[in-house]
Amino acid sequence: MESPSPSLPHSISNERVAFKLKGYLDLATQQIDKAVRAEEWGLIDEAILHYKNAQRILVEANSTPVPSFITSSEQQKVQSHRQKISKWQGQVSERLQALSRRTGSSSANQSTSNSARAASIPIKSSNARKNVLPKNPQRTGQVNKVGSPKSSQVSGASYDSKLVEMINTAIVDRSPSVRWEDVAGLEKAKQALMEMVILPTKRRDLFTGLRRAARVASESEATFFNVSAASLTSKWVGEGEKLVRTLFMVAISRQPSVIFIDEFDGVTSNPDDIVILIGATNKPQELDDAVLRRLVKRIYIPLPGENVRKLLLKHKLKGQAFSLPSRDLERLVKETEGYSGSDLQALCEEAAMMPIRELGAGILTVQANQACLLELRGLRFEDFKKAMAVIRPSLNKSKWEELERWNEVFGSN
Numbered sequence: 001m002e003s004p005s006p007s008l009p010h011s012i013s014n015e016r017v018a019f020k021l022k023g024y025l026d027l028a029t030q031q032i033d034k035a036v037r038a039e040e041w042g043l044i045d046e047a048i049l050h051y052k053n054a055q056r057i058l059v060e061a062n063s064t065p066v067p068s069f070i071t072s073s074e075q076q077k078v079q080s081h082r083q084k085i086s087k088w089q090g091q092v093s094e095r096l097q098a099l100s101r102r103t104g105s106s107s108a109n110q111s112t113s114n115s116a117r118a119a120s121i122p123i124k125s126s127n128a129r130k131n132v133l134p135k136n137p138q139r140t141g142q143v144n145k146v147g148s149p150k151s152s153q154v155s156g157a158s159y160d161s162k163l164v165e166m167i168n169t170a171i172v173d174r175s176p177s178v179r180w181e182d183v184a185g186l187e188k189a190k191q192a193l194m195e196m197v198i199l200p201t202k203r204r205d206l207f208t209g210l211r212r213a214a215r216v217a218s219e220s221e222a223t224f225f226n227v228s229a230a231s232l233t234s235k236w237v238g239e240g241e242k243l244v245r246t247l248f249m250v251a252i253s254r255q256p257s258v259i260f261i262d263e264f265d266g267v268t269s270n271p272d273d274i275v276i277l278i279g280a281t282n283k284p285q286e287l288d289d290a291v292l293r294r295l296v297k298r299i300y301i302p303l304p305g306e307n308v309r310k311l312l313l314k315h316k317l318k319g320q321a322f323s324l325p326s327r328d329l330e331r332l333v334k335e336t337e338g339y340s341g342s343d344l345q346a347l348c349e350e351a352a353m354m355p356i357r358e359l360g361a362g363i364l365t366v367q368a369n370q371a372c373l374l375e376l377r378g379l380r381f382e383d384f385k386k387a388m389a390v391i392r393p394s395l396n397k398s399k400w401e402e403l404e405r406w407n408e409v410f411g412s413n
Helices: 017-040 044-062 072-113 137-154 161-168 187-202 240-253 289-294 306-316 326-335 341-358 360-365 368-375 381-388 397-410
Strands: 223-228 257-262 275-280
Touching: 017 044, 017 072, 044 072, 223 240, 240 257, 306 326, 306 341, 326 381, 341 381
Parallel strands: 223 257, 257 275
Antiparallel strands: none
């Protein structure tokens, strides 16, 4: 059943015509945002509904009469809004045409795939992402062998293929390119992951009995699911429990699998399945006792120490022209105590803007191939000092101490 259309502005006054057009634009972009979100989740019918709402709003906005006598500033605003409305109208029409073609082809493919559904999960992608297949032929038999006893669970009449489409969009297309050596420091955390994930996957013969573990993607060659807890309980889905169940069924069918859930709020897997569940949260104290009992390894990722900050800064400055003698680098390392990895990234980006700002209006006349070679100086310690006045540590001391106390009581490291 179609949802009620959003209310629209009605009366247009001479003085407020630009304001009213902006109101139309805001309403339309709200509908477009909802449509894009629904499309990302594979809810094509819902996406079409929101795109049509946006289209109707934009058409009405385009037909809004403009008074003959308005100020020049108001006229400029009206012209700007009109251009945006026309642009959005064209893009919405294109998306509606594309989705109409997709729904037509999907309905045609649906009838031919019913016979195969009893043997495997239908793999369709709502946003044209590539399906993730076994990495090599040798593993195909293993995956089918492991997954076949459970196929009846995931391919019955109650199994919603639309939810499968949503889950498939969370699969990373290939093993991430990040390797152990790309992660600075965190030796204890990496050792724990090695023992819990990578070694049991590569040497299953050794990890039996007391060493049995749940069997990260680029190292273990597992199918990697990257989801957020908010996605699993999204208001656009409406059936969070069913979506979580679908996530694990798809992961089991593609095992060995790794499920990474950001902002983890407590879902677990069956220990008999070769599915790893990794969660991340910056509020561990809000996890209840039932969740903590199932998370036997609670790895605390601390703020980077001096050595790690030095490694991170050197890594961020690779390929960048800079003049930082060793003593300046050491000063910078000491003065960035309390900065997280993302804080250091933001700090380097802000510092890199200082030479750009020195060019002033002249930057518009500098050729792109000359800027770095002739006029753009390298970064200096003073640039970072100025950047530190803008980019401050995102984690205050009291929060950091609270996490340290939690780790002392519940943590594994």
